[in-house]
Amino acid sequence: LAVKKKELYVKYIPRPIWKKVFSHDTAGGLFTNTEDAKKKNIYDEDADLFSVLYNLQSMRNDDGVFHFKLCYPELTQYTIPCNEWIQSSNPLLESAITGYAGISVTWTQNGIGGPFQGLGLSPPSFSFNLIDDAPNHPNWFNSIGSLTYWGGSDTIPGPNEPGVTLAVKKTELYVRYIPR
Secondary structure, eight states, X not given: OOOOOOOOOOOXXXXXXXXXXXXXXXXXXXXXXXXXXXXXXTTOTTSSEEEOGGGGGGGOOTTSSEEEEEEOTTOTTSSSOEEEEEESSOTTTOSSOXXXXXXXXXXXXXXXXXXXXXXXXXXXXXXXXXXXXXXXXXXXXXXBSOOSOOSSTTOEEEEEETTEEEEESEEEEEEEEOOO
């Protein structure tokens, strides 16, 4: 009796994932400088200070844009304590924020009272952080890579909303992309 062997081929279709690219828990202190905020504890996503922002350019999606989600886990009074959006500019390299489109935006206002439009590189002359939502203005809400405390002895600028500016202890930034 001859047995025919059948082969089964499975085609792998890559799917997008959420990748944590940055987190700051002030229990671990502050980033020492902007270079530290770009690359810190790269193999430990659970570290109080974690950043793989240095590798951000490789995480554009198939449309060539970034799909971001910025979260504040301690702000449990909000149903979704995150802003989710896309933007074409790389906030590690560019101060001008371009190609913004909101997806799910909990905090609709930026640090200077305008509409939230994404994140951009803060110029070195401001010296408070690496990235924020109004990079050409000294206000630095939605701060990424904070170098100094704000609003308290162990807090940093979180989101801004009409009538309320939120100081936070934890910030997390994610990118949705297909790993290659």
